[in-house]
Amino acid sequence: MNKMAKWLMGSLIICAISIIGCCNINDAEDEVESIELLRTSKSWNDVELPDYPQGRPELVAVKYIIPAGKKLGWHHHEAMNHGVLVQGELTIIAQDGKTKVMHPGEVVVEMVDAIHHGENRGTEPVVLYMFYLAQKDMPLSVQHPEIPLE
Numbered sequence: 001m002n003k004m005a006k007w008l009m010g011s012l013i014i015c016a017i018s019i020i021g022c023c024n025i026n027d028a029e030d031e032v033e034s035i036e037l038l039r040t041s042k043s044w045n046d047v048e049l050p051d052y053p054q055g056r057p058e059l060v061a062v063k064y065i066i067p068a069g070k071k072l073g074w075h076h077h078e079a080m081n082h083g084v085l086v087q088g089e090l091t092i093i094a095q096d097g098k099t100k101v102m103h104p105g106e107v108v109v110e111m112v113d114a115i116h117h118g119e120n121r122g123t124e125p126v127v128l129y130m131f132y133l134a135q136k137d138m139p140l141s142v143q144h145p146e147i148p149l150e
Contacts, residue, residue: 038109056136057135069120075144084105094115
């Protein structure tokens with residue numbers, strides 16, 4: 001091995017030792033962390049969720065982006081679902097007037113077979129990830145245009 005090759009080999013070994021020393025895979029910040037955000041059998045309005053439907057489930061994940069000032073129409077869900085708000089502030093209003101305001105990082109379990117709607121009363125878009133336990137051909141939401149928004 002010539003002088004240049006020995007120098008390159010030595011430099012590579014020193015770089016490798018430096019990288020290994022800087023990136024200790026046993027550091028606490030490199031550990032996988034599991035944080036349970038929610039465990040419940042009730043929706044956000046404190047009503048018990050229904051039993052699982054019979055038949056094969058269809059899991060559906062949806063990302064919703066709701067512009068500032070937008071009101072969603074009155075609707076209900078046949079499928080159980082829950083979600084995580086990642087941006088903005090979402091206000092959910094039940095037909096009986098009960099209200100929940102969600103903030104980033106919060107988890108919501110939607111009402112099943114109960115009419116409600118959502119509003120983005122904030123100044124930035126809402127980004128919401130929802131996860132549905134549905135079945136083939138089951139609508140994720142059923143709209144109620146006959147109920148006027150205020």
